[in-house]
Amino acid sequence: MLWTESLTTGVRKIDELHREFFDRLHSLMEDDLCSRGSPEESLDLVEICAMAFFDEEQRLHEAYEYPRAESHKIQHDGYLNAFRRVKGKLISEGLTLANVLAFNRCAVECIKRHILEHDRDFAEYCKMQADL
DSSP: OOOOGGGOOSOHHHHHHHHHHHHHHHHIIIIIGGGOSOOHHHHHHHHHHHHHHHHHHHHHHHHTTOTTHHHHHHHHHHHHHHHHHHHHHHHHHOSOHHHHHHHHHHHHHHHHHIIIIIIHHHHHHHHHHSOO
C-alpha cells in the first residue's frame, strides 16, 4: 500500500505522519512479511507503528483542543482491534491467500477511510484554528 497525493489533508504535520506511516507499512509488508516464514514479528512491528502513529495524532488533537478528539480515539481503537483480529488469523492460520487479502482489505479500508473522513475533518479544524 503506497501513499498517494489524493490522501493529502493539507496540514503539513498530519501529512508527514501519514506518509511516514505508509512508508513504514509498505516496507514492512514488502520486505519483512513476504520474506519470512512466520508473519508474527512483522505484524508486531506494523501494530507498534500504528500505535505510535495514533499516539502522535492524538497528541496533535490535544494541542489543538480538537472537540472530536474522543470520537477520533474511538476510531483508532476500532482500527487497532480490527487489525488485531486479522493479525491473529494470519499468525494462527498462516499466510494463506484469503488471510493476506483480508489483511490488505483491513489495512486499506481502515487507513484510507480514516484519512479521507476523520483526519480531513481534523485538518479542516486545524486550518480554522491557525494558518498552517
